[in-house]
Amino acid sequence: MDDIPTPAIAPAGWLEALARSEAERAAGLSVPGEVVHQRIRDAIARIEARRATGLRHGTAAGVD
Numbered sequence: 001m002d003d004i005p006t007p008a009i010a011p012a013g014w015l016e017a018l019a020r021s022e023a024e025r026a027a028g029l030s031v032p033g034e035v036v037h038q039r040i041r042d043a044i045a046r047i048e049a050r051r052a053t054g055l056r057h058g059t060a061a062g063v064d
Helices: 016-026 033-057
Strands: none
Touching: none
16 A cells, blocks of 8 residues: 555645745744744634634624
């Protein structure tokens, strides 16, 4: 069994993002892991806040 995704089954944009990431790594460009983790935690907090607001009011967030 081959664990490498083929272009036919990879989600849209993933192969391009992977190629861009590999090129950046090869060029010596990198971001510390803690920075990446913090960005992910921040994004999760924003998503959860929007979801909580929408659920609490019974409507989608930002909709009157």
